[in-house]
Amino acid sequence: MGHPYLTDEQLENWKNLKGTVKSSPNYIDVVQGIWQTITWYYAPHMWQGYVFPQSFIDEFLRFFYFPLNQVYYIIFIAIGITLLRYAFERYVCKPLVNWLELTTLNKNKFPESAWKCLFYTCTWSFNIYLLSYRYDYFQEPYLIWDDWAPGMPVPFDIQIMYFVQCGFYLHSIYGTLCMDYKRKDFYAMLLHHVLTMTLIFVSYATRYHKIGLLVLFVHDITDIWLELAKVLHYLFLRKGGRKCPRWETAANVCFVMFLLSWFLFRLYWYPIKVLYSTGVVTAHRAYDKGCGLYGFFNSLLWILCCLNIYWLYFILQLLFRVLSGSSDGLEDTREDEEAGPSSTPTSTPTKNLLKEGLEKKKKK
Numbered sequence: 471m472g473h474p475y476l477t478d479e480q481l482e483n484w485k486n487l488k489g490t491v492k493s494s495p496n497y498i499d500v501v502q503g504i505w506q507t508i509t510w511y512y513a514p515h516m517w518q519g520y521v522f523p524q525s526f527i528d529e530f531l532r533f534f535y536f537p538l539n540q541v542y543y544i545i546f547i548a549i550g551i552t553l554l555r556y557a558f559e560r561y562v563c564k565p566l567v568n569w570l571e572l573t574t575l576n577k578n579k580f581p582e583s584a585w586k587c588l589f590y591t592c593t594w595s596f597n598i599y600l601l602s603y604r605y606d607y608f609q610e611p612y613l614i615w616d617d618w619a620p621g622m623p624v625p626f627d628i629q630i631m632y633f634v635q636c637g638f639y640l641h642s643i644y645g646t647l648c649m650d651y652k653r654k655d656f657y658a659m660l661l662h663h664v665l666t667m668t669l670i671f672v673s674y675a676t677r678y679h680k681i682g683l684l685v686l687f688v689h690d691i692t693d694i695w696l697e698l699a700k701v702l703h704y705l706f707l708r709k710g711g712r713k714c715p716r717w718e719t720a721a722n723v724c725f726v727m728f729l730l731s732w733f734l735f736r737l738y739w740y741p742i743k744v745l746y747s748t749g750v751v752t753a754h755r756a757y758d759k760g761c762g763l764y765g766f767f768n769s770l771l772w773i774l775c776c777l778n779i780y781w782l783y784f785i786l787q788l789l790f791r792v793l794s795g796s797s798d799g800l801e802d803t804r805e806d807e808e809a810g811p812s813s814t815p816t817s818t819p820t821k822n823l824l825k826e827g828l829e830k831k832k833k834k
Contacts, residue, residue: 480516484757491754493612495746503750511753511764529762535621536675540633544671547637552644555585571712576704579651583704587697593635594690600627601687607680608687611747614680615756622677632674635686639667662777669770676763684744685771688735695731699724729785736778745771 489506492499510516519525563581572580601608604627624632642663646656673682702721706714749768752761 479518481758483510483513483516484753487753487757489750489754491612491751493610495742495750497741500741500746500749503746507750507753526766530766533620533677533760533762534672534675535677536671543633544636544640547633548640548644551589551634551638551641555641555645555649558585558588570705571709572704573707573709576707580701580704582645582650583697583700587694587701589638590690590693590697593631593638594687594694596631597683597687597690600631600683605680605683607684608743611681611684611743612751612755614747615752615761618677618756618759618761620677620760624674624677624679628679628683631683631686632670632679636667636670636674639663639670643667658777658780665770665773665777669774672763672767672770676767678748678767681744681748684747685740685774688740688744691735692728692731695724695728699728729789732782732785737782740775740778745775 487507487510489503492503495503559581563584567577567580604625607614643660646659646663650659669685670682673679673685699721702717702724705717706721708714745768748771752764757764
């Protein structure tokens with residue numbers, strides 16, 4: 471009896487796949503392993519009879535399983551998150567910023583960062599619970615494909631995480647268009663939200679939810695520190711030019727934590743834990759089970775990696791300006807001057823890590 475998904479030639483070529491899966495890979499293992507796998511996967515003899523786009527559509531539909539009623543859940547969650555954010559900004563943030571006597575500019579920026587900090591803290595805490603007490607995907611990412619099967623059941627707690635996250639990024643598209651403070655990386659943020667929502671949606675439908683949980687884990691932590699640093703920075707300057715240095719000191723500490731978490735989670739663990747697992751381990755341990763969409767799924771993950779590097783540029787630019795002493799008095803280069811009265815730059819000089827740079831970088 472033939473293989474249900476592979477031709478005899480593809481199955482034989484899979485058995486001859488070079489290399490081995492390592493439980494603790496390094497950067498060299500990631501590069502070498504992915505190069506060997508891509509060379510094998512995209513060899514001409516592996517694509518005999520493949521006709522794009524029909525073959526891709528057939529492969530996609532073969533593994534895609536997302537009941538329509540679950541799509542409705544995501545839409546309802548997105549609407550609910552939007553309503554919660556409006557309520558949070560109106561009944562919590564607005565009275566708070568008035569009581570604290572923040573500047574007009576910071577009054578407009580504070581609610582967005584406060585909301586995102588709260589959301590990411592909740593979701594990342596739940597993710598910590600899942601990966602620490604429920605599942606061992608982070609400790610052993612090389613084993614998560616062993617029981618993969620098309621349409622396999624997804625645990626209810628992971629379903630909750632997925633639906634809430636997908637609903638949040640659906641809301642974020644609306645938020646970027648209608649609620650968030652306008653910045654010059656507007657289109658990059660829209661791309662990020664669409665890409666992330668697509669990754670969440672497709673990884674759930676194709677039952678790549680285990681690796682999806684890791685992707686969320688290594689990304690959300692940096693947003694917590696970034697948004698918290700921004701919130702604290704907005705508390706530094708009050709009406710009439712009054713300053714509260716303690717808040718700026720706390721913001722600087724959080725920004726340092728943000729930098730450290732960015733390099734550790736997004737630039738180290740993301741390639742080691744995620745890209746190696748999806749780019750190398752899947753080929754060795756799940757290809758014969760019909761684990762398809764290799765090129766499509768890995769392309770999305772690598773685009774996300776490129777976006778991480780793109781935003782790293784702003785981080786390094788900020789560090790250079792701070793270390794060179796040229797950050798005093800500079801305004802955020804991402805701010806749009808035409809964004810409205812609330813975006814009018816202040817003339818207050820700065821001598822801290824965040825004045826012109828905290829707003830220069832923003833992720834999901």
